[in-house]
Amino acid sequence: MSTEHAKSHVTDLFRYSIASADMYYTELGLRDVILRTDEQGNFHIQGEAVGGDASTAIELCEIFLEYAMYCCAWCNLDEALYHMQDFAQHIGHSTGEFLKENTCLFKYDNPTDRTLEHLFQTMNARISIQYSGAIEHFIVIDCPLEKAAERSGLRNTELAHHGINIMCQSMIQAINPKVTMETSPKVHPEFAFTILQPAFA
Numbered sequence: 061m062s063t064e065h066a067k068s069h070v071t072d073l074f075r076y077s078i079a080s081a082d083m084y085y086t087e088l089g090l091r092d093v094i095l096r097t098d099e100q101g102n103f104h105i106q107g108e109a110v111g112g113d114a115s116t117a118i119e120l121c122e123i124f125l126e127y128a129m130y131c132c133a134w135c136n137l138d139e140a141l142y143h144m145q146d147f148a149q150h151i152g153h154s155t156g157e158f159l160k161e162n163t164c165l166f167k168y169d170n171p172t173d174r175t176l177e178h179l180f181q182t183m184n185a186r187i188s189i190q191y192s193g194a195i196e197h198f199i200v201i202d203c204p205l206e207k208a209a210e211r212s213g214l215r216n217t218e219l220a221h222h223g224i225n226i227m228c229q230s231m232i233q234a235i236n237p238k239v240t241m242e243t244s245p246k247v248h249p250e251f252a253f254t255i256l257q258p259a260f261a
Contacts, residue, residue, distance in 0.1 A: 069097045069162075073154040075110070076147065079130040091116075093123060093151055095158060104182050105155065120183060121208040124148070124223040128216035144219055148226035155227075156234025172232055172239055172255060173198070179228070180251075200251035221251075228253065 074093040090110040097103045107123040109116035118126065127147055131140035159175060173196065177187050180200050188199040205224070209217050225243040228251075232241050238258035243251070 071095050071154075071158055073105070073151050074147065076127055077130055078109070078126060079133045091118075091123075091126070095155055097162070102182075103155075103159070103178065105151075105179075119204075119208070120179075120224075121203070121205045121220070122212055122214065124220035124227075125205070125209055125212060125214035125216060128219035128223065129214050131219065132216055140219060141222065144223045145226050148223040149230045152227035152230025153234045156231040159231075160235050171235060172196075172257070175231065175235060176228060176253065179231075194257045196253075196255040196257070198253040198255060200253075203251055225251065 072092055073095055078089050078091050091107045093107050095105050105120050107118045131143045185203040186201040190197040209215055229241050240256040242254045
């Protein structure tokens with residue numbers, strides 16, 4: 061996303077507890093999920109430890125992996141799915157509301173594609189979009205979720221994958237409630253979205 065009139069901006073999206081990676085759950089601290097925009101209008105979501113410096117920053121995939129471990133450390137799978145959904149919906153909705161209120165960030169009249177494309181480009185993933193009438197098939201290739209899991213030792217990839225799906229749905233729904241978006245959770249480690257744009261008379 062880019063615009064000549066954008067200003068850099070920072071907004072807090074969520075705060076969550078960081079859990080230890082050992083077999084006994086302990087809280088190690090808190091992390092803020094932060095959305096930043098630069099003067100070119102690009103937005104980026106990162107996590108930063110509360111009271112820490114830039115060296116504590118983690119990327120979006122690791123945020124969801126870290127929160128997945130936190131959930132699994134103290135509750136069963138059904139409860140973990142519930143908490144992950146709530147976490148992801150909050151981040152997605154807050155992101156969508158921010159972007160909707162800052163329409164200068166959108167280069168196009170219909171921002172759905174560009175928002176998703178930009179989000180995954182910040183993860184260095186590749187995007188493929190196929191159109192069939194009002195239906196769009198949005199495929200994310202080489203998303204670094206698996207690599208982030210290997211690098212960090214945070215292995216709850218399925219729960220993190222579910223959370224990213226929910227976040228994207230909530231973000232798009234907040235931007236345009238008339239858009240219908242379905243995810244394909246069985247596509248793993250890639251992401252696939254089917255988007256139905258609203259029909260106009």
